[in-house]
Amino acid sequence: MEQLKKRLMQTWPRHALYLIILLFFVPHPSFGKDLLRFGVLPVVDTLPLLVGQNAGTFSDQGIDLELVSFQSALERDAALQAGKLDGYFGDILNTLLLIQSGQPVKILTTAFHTHPGHRMFGIAAAPGSEINRIEQLKGKDIAISRATIIEYVLDTLLRSLNLPSDYMTKQEIKKMPIRLQMLLSSQISAALLPEPLLTLAESKGAQVIKDDRQLDVCLTVLAMDMTRTADKPRLPERFLNAYAAAVAKINEDPESYKQMMIARTRFPMPVKDLYKVPVFPETGPPAEKDIMATQDWLVQNGLLKEKIPYGQVVCR
Template sequence: MYLRGKTAVIGLIVGLLLVISGCGGPEPQSAGGKPALIKVGMMPITDNLPFWVAEEKGYFTEEGLEVELVPFPSALERDSAFIAGQIDAGVGDLLAVAAMNNGGTPVRAVCVAQGAVPGENRFAILAAPRSGITSPEHLKNVPIALSLNTINEYITDSLLGARGLQPGEIDKTNIVKLPIRMDALLNGQVKAAALPDPFATLAEIKGARLVVDNTENTVAQTVVIVRKETLDTKLVGMQKLIRAYTRAVEDLQSDPLQYETLLTEKAKVPADVLSSNEHPLALHFSAPGLPDKDSLERTITWMKDHDLLQKELNYDDLVDGRVISK
């Protein structure tokens, strides 16, 4: 009886030791002992340039990672892949982070991609050629083409609100697709449009007039978004991913335009933009840091005011500091 009891106690202790050691053990691996695959959703935007550079220079391989960069034509398709569990990470905005959590898909922002300092992630409101619009005051009650309920609308409200326009004085026309929105602006179908780079710069090259942009005040940041499940099961892998990403950012800080082939083929930046001397593309990357709390709180407030959030969300619900804290 004593022996059986002692054996049971030993067995319990061994089991506990196995559980404890498992908590600090290696992350799950795929067949053949390789690291588990990390899939990163990639839209054709300049914000993603560090990931393409890291892939091209072999930084993922040097970190012992298996990374697949999965292309998506738009944020809608990328976010759908997040929701379906088809990708682990991607670059988006804080509105997307909040919206996915609001809809029941736990994701977190782990670091800033663009917008750590003014001059990154340029976004502009432009006037059509021959419209006569030259200042934000001229946009009072003038329809502005943008994509409603997105970061486009949030930045437009923020930029014009800072210049004295009241919410009821900011008129909006919904044109979702960026190329169609830019063409409508250049053709005079709309008098004003909100555009991110490189579309904003291309529109200027083709005759549109800059009214206001966010080069003096970032307004909104893009971030690296990761599924919470991925953070909980592949945290070391995500830390290595961002370490490789950071190395690529360091390469880009000297001259991002030297990666012209990647910008043209992957980010779809038009050749006219890359070759322009009168309107050079403003492109800069900062070392990854955590999103700004005040900026995130303003984003949440704006989404509530526009009936885009039903859940109560705060900074800790949307940001995870584990990836860049080590």
């Protein structure tokens, strides 16, 4: 190294020498960042991750956030179990089931919680059916996907009305586009749909007869593989700082991020002027009551063997 410096001093002007030293010996700004591969689905709840990646809030915390998009939760979970992801966007149900299977994951924060000013899920009745009250759906078919957040929200909606979970006849239709198509063609009486498909169904004549705005439920979360924190104990804190900064940017002016939401999520263009960008909750793990209510449902439905202590589910 000393011989190289002497040779450069003899043959190069001093200002050129300084430039070379800067180029080769000063660390690049991206060096030293922690790479985090986060699995996401193309849904509106992931907007803060998209904004944070684009606006540099994660980079500011020394995190190189790579968002890996999947078309289904099944594909995402398989990638996590294969060690290809460091974290993911999902819900409490799938996180509890992953923990039960031995995956070392914990929830970092709520991604979306039911909000009185913005619906995220709702029961829609088929166009032309003249169904406009929940009582008219007693015994009728409703399209859902079983053992998912969809069925959990439906049962929670029914419980809030003091109705049993078998008040309607649940029909398993996993693929959302097919569920919507069957509803709009009146092949099924009702369907439980997420936004913005709920707004799309409504724009095509479906009647939304009940939604989640009056519930108090954590809908989606962000979780991390805790093996990543073994030698970086502050990594979750830094991640949450970055995520909180992205949420703050959105909540200052939600509609200014609509184009990013449309471009980066599975968004139906016909409702781009009807659907409003939601306000996102402050960062923080789901309340213990949310975790326990979800576990109660999973145990009752034979999906969870035994309840998992709150401290083993959330990162605090």
